[in-house]
Amino acid sequence: MAPITSSAAIEQTLAELAWSLWTELGVSGVFRHHSDWNVDLEPLIILTAALADVDPRLRDESTDWCIRYARLVAAARLKTLLSLGDSETRSAFGEYSATVRAHVRVNWPGGDRPRPYEPTGRSRLDSLGRAALFGLRQRALFGTGARAEIIRVLASNPDRAFSAAELADDAAFTKRAVEHEIESLRLAGLVTWTALHGRRQFKVARRDELLAFVGSRPSWTPRWAPLIRVLLGGYRLLARVDSMPPVVRDVEARKYLRAMRANIEQADLTTPPASNVGILLWDEVVDWLQRVTLALARGNPDIFGESRLTSVSSSARA
Amino acid sequence: MTFDSAGMDSALDALGAVLEARGHAYEIASVGGSSLLLLGLTTRATNDLDVVALVQNGRYATAEPLPDALVEAVRDVGDALGLGERWLNSGPTDLLRLGLPDGFAERAVRRGYGSLVLHVASRLDQIHLKLYASVDQGPRSKHVADLRLLSPTRDELLAAARWTRQHDPSDPFREELVKALHYFGVEDGADHI
Numbered sequence: 001m002a003p004i005t006s007s008a009a010i011e012q013t014l015a016e017l018a019w020s021l022w023t024e025l026g027v028s029g030v031f032r033h034h035s036d037w038n039v040d041l042e043p044l045i046i047l048t049a050a051l052a053d054v055d056p057r058l059r060d061e062s063t064d065w066c067i068r069y070a071r072l073v074a075a076a077r078l079k080t081l082l083s084l085g086d087s088e089t090r091s092a093f094g095e096y097s098a099t100v101r102a103h104v105r106v107n108w109p110g111g112d113r114p115r116p117y118e119p120t121g122r123s124r125l126d127s128l129g130r131a132a133l134f135g136l137r138q139r140a141l142f143g144t145g146a147r148a149e150i151i152r153v154l155a156s157n158p159d160r161a162f163s164a165a166e167l168a169d170d171a172a173f174t175k176r177a178v179e180h181e182i183e184s185l186r187l188a189g190l191v192t193w194t195a196l197h198g199r200r201q202f203k204v205a206r207r208d209e210l211l212a213f214v215g216s217r218p219s220w221t222p223r224w225a226p227l228i229r230v231l232l233g234g235y236r237l238l239a240r241v242d243s244m245p246p247v248v249r250d251v252e253a254r255k256y257l258r259a260m261r262a263n264i265e266q267a268d269l270t271t272p273p274a275s276n277v278g279i280l281l282w283d284e285v286v287d288w289l290q291r292v293t294l295a296l297a298r299g300n301p302d303i304f305g306e307s308r309l310t311s312v313s314s315s316a317r318a
Numbered sequence: 319m320t321f322d323s324a325g326m327d328s329a330l331d332a333l334g335a336v337l338e339a340r341g342h343a344y345e346i347a348s349v350g351g352s353s354l355l356l357l358g359l360t361t362r363a364t365n366d367l368d369v370v371a372l373v374q375n376g377r378y379a380t381a382e383p384l385p386d387a388l389v390e391a392v393r394d395v396g397d398a399l400g401l402g403e404r405w406l407n408s409g410p411t412d413l414l415r416l417g418l419p420d421g422f423a424e425r426a427v428r429r430g431y432g433s434l435v436l437h438v439a440s441r442l443d444q445i446h447l448k449l450y451a452s453v454d455q456g457p458r459s460k461h462v463a464d465l466r467l468l469s470p471t472r473d474e475l476l477a478a479a480r481w482t483r484q485h486d487p488s489d490p491f492r493e494e495l496v497k498a499l500h501y502f503g504v505e506d507g508a509d510h511i
Contacts, residue, residue: 241339247332248339251398258397281398 006286007238010293014235015055017297018048018062024132026069026125027061033299038134038156038217040224042077042172047228049096050089050235063096065123067103072136074144075107077172081225082109089232131218138214146173147181154191154204155214156221161194161201169266172225220301226263227296233260234289249282257285268305319401320363323355329405330367332395334432342387343433345373347426349410349447351464353438357427360467362460367406371414373437378423380415381408416485419446419478445470446478450485453494457501465502475504479511 023029052059097110128137142148149171168175185191192205241252272288295303350368354360371378393403425440451461499507
């Protein structure tokens with residue numbers, strides 16, 4: 001039997017991660033490792049579409065969920081996140097999106113060639129009360145626009161101030177949309193702002209009331225959008241150059257790290273050392289990708305730094 | 319960062335392999351110190367590889383701008399090997415506008431590096447180019463030393479001198495050219511150019 005390749009190992013672990021997150025959402029799965037992690041729906045859909053050929057059952061069960069609970073999916077966020085992804089990600093999303101749109105009226109971006117599909121009817125979402133569904137709960141309360149995402153970000157970090165640009169990044173909505181919504185929230189008395197170096201910084205105004213209202217929060221709210229970009233980019237890197245000569249692998253690994261630097265920082269991941277010149281970098285990148293992917297799939301937050309990840313102690317949780 | 323011969327070969331091997339992996343193929347023509355290194359005509363370390371032309375269907379075309387995919391691969395290889403972004407550049411491609419020596423393409427030495435084919439200027443063509451550079455940049459330039467290493471004959475120097483006049487027909491250049499020929503042992507150069 002041929003040894004398993006790095007890319008095959010990564011794709012299996014990515015599928016495991018996607019299964020766990022979808023299971024939190026009510027898809028018919030077995031393993032759950034993210035009951036205390038916020039599940040971010042649109043990056044998860046994009047990841048799942050990219051793995052469609054790897055795990056057809058994951059594709060079909062998640063499609064069933066998307067058709068049944070389409071009202072909880074933010075089409076505008078899908079558009080924004082796809083625009084930030086690579087062409088392979090957009091291409092993979094096309095058929096997935098077309099299949100969902102063949103069964104439910106939604107304004108999703110993507111292709112116009114659905115695959116043959118009959119909903120399985122196995123998806124169940126009985127309550128949004130669980131911590132992992134914190135983000136979806138805000139959508140049930142505030143709709144699928146920027147407002148729900150702003151509340152999610154602010155309530156996840158109730159003692160921190162954000163610029164509009166930071167909120168837009170986290171929310172995956174345009175800065176203009178975020179500024180529009182945050183003004184409404186300010187008028188409602190939920191948000192206040194201060195000026196820091198000439199820039200407005202926004203934070204929660206009525207902390208205890210807001211936290212009581214938004215419900216139970218997860219301990220871990222990673223920024224899934226840049227995380228998924230890093231993971232999919234790494235997966236494709238491995239699939240493309242794993243069998244190439246060492247010098248090519250080193251060049252491509254370095255290019256990958258350079259291209260992903262901003263996403264790695266946004267995701268608050270610790271990076272492998274990229275300053276070393278030489279072919280050993282490839283092994284370090286592969287090892288790093290496998291560690292990060294496996295830790296995420298198993299719900300282990302040790303891969304993150306401290307600066308951007310919310311860790312809410314159980315006593316502080318609403 | 320400077321190259322010796324093995325370093326230049328390694329960098330070109332890497333570039334050719336990366337281009338091949340990305341599905342690109344290019345042919346380029348090179349001149350200058352790196353080309354002398356590649357042909358074993360000097361051991362002087364150099365900073366970069368000078369590309370004078372892209373070779374497309376056997377025809378020489380300007381290398382300015384270099385194709386995006388080639389520039390990207392050069393940058394990525396330079397980053398990985400610590401060579402900088404412009405270790406391969408199209409600096410001398412203006413030479414193409416006024417014309418390379420007759421027969422340059424036929425005399426060029428082909429070297430294959432993955433999907434990159436390098437047409438390295440021959441010794442005779444390097445004598446042409448180095449004589450021109452020596453006159454242009456003066457007797458203290460590195461080109462004088464390079465030209466001496468090529469051990470040009472009288473006929474080769476005179477052929478090169480006549481070619482340089484196509485690039486600069488001015489009287490001041492002619493005066494400097496005669497001095498340069500004299501420096502290399504051609505004392506009656508003025509009578510032949």
